[in-house]
Amino acid sequence: MSGLKLFNTKSGVTEVTPRLADVEADVQSLVEAHMETLLGVRFLASEYSTGPVHGGRIDSLGLDENGSPVIVEYKRGVDAGVINQGLFYLSWLVDHRREFEHLVRDRLGVTAAAQVLWSGPRLICIAGDFTRYDVHAVREHRRSIDLVRYRLFGSELLGLETVASVSVRTPTARRAQRQTLVGGRSEPMDELVRAVDEALLGLGNGVNRIQRKQYRAYQRLRNFACVCPPQRSKLLVYLKADPKAVDLIPGFTRNVTGLGHHGTGDLEVQLRTPRDVERAEDLFRASYAAA
Incomplete structure (x- = not known):
């Protein structure tokens, strides 16, 4: 997407300049409102607390089309800590399977909770950009990780580009x-x-x-x-x-x-x-x- 140029051809040809969100929360609220369409993930919770001992908040929790648990973390621009932060939460999630399944049951029903697939819980990082070190890092971790670059075009268009995608199974x-x-x-x-x-x-x-x-x-x-x-x-x-x-x-x-x-x-x-x-x-x- 970094090399993609978008033009409005309605009246002549005018380039639509890509931009980043004003604040990280704008990206999060947009994705959470349309998560199934954008990511193929059913939305479960926003700013989910991992408890006083762990001391964190997961940006978004969801369940993908195949029943795999999904954590989504957002950054407005480039942030070297987004992958490690997401992995920190992913480790917590794997250790709290029953809590997650209870959440799925409450939001999506008993059938969905019974079909949760724990062989490959996923981390999706959505950010303004990633470095080559980020791309290398996801290939070294034994986790399922997607790095997704976003851009806003004008006031109505959102672009998502998968920069790296690694799947690890048990x-x-x-x-x-x-x-x-x-x-x-x-x-x-x-x-x-x-x-x-x-x-x-x-x-x-x-x-x-x-x-x-x-x-x-x-x-x-x-x-x-x-x-x-x-x-x-x-x-x-x-x-x-x-x-x-x-x-x-x-x-x-x-x-x-x-x-x-x-x-x-x-x-x-x-x-x-x-x-x-x-x-x-x-x-x-x-x-x-x-x-």
Whole structure:
């Protein structure tokens, strides 16, 4: 985003100058009011106290699309302490799982609380900018961390850019991911699963893979694809691409808006052969770009 230029073309061509928020709280209140749209995270609490002993306040607490706990920390500009501060709170969160689950139950209900996924709690840092040392640091920590740069354009536009994204899973979660990749199915279906996995992971940097019992999610800041366990003759992939913008093909693509299914996304893609994976690549890229 640092090199992005935005122009208003309504009356001639006028550059819309990017700016930082006047105060950090302006960024926080804007993101919290639209957290699910902006980050794919359901908002739980603001300025959450970690108690007198720990002595801190978490800027925002949330739960992402896959049930992972999320801490969001904000800085108006560049702040070398934002990552360490967030990790400090993340350690507290892992040690207070029951308290967090009670919060989820009170705000989102019993079902959401029962499905909290503790294999990869996340820290999202939103700031005016980050240094190369920040980017290096997140790759050294054994935590799931997203660094997100923001800019305001005029009085109505907000830009978010993922600067770095690292996902770390527990050994149990990594074993579960490996087990779902191979074995227990016909060889052609195993090959199809591997081809889809390779295609989705290869779309760009910072793609994280999250394994749940009912599906596997592929995520940038938000989910852009969810792959369900293969059926006998096909593999179902759900994408965030807009079904209304796609020429739907019976037996290949389907609009599932409003229909119940595992994972997230309103466009269903049915894959039966490696050729189908090739046909779906443009749809994969469109969903990735929209995440």
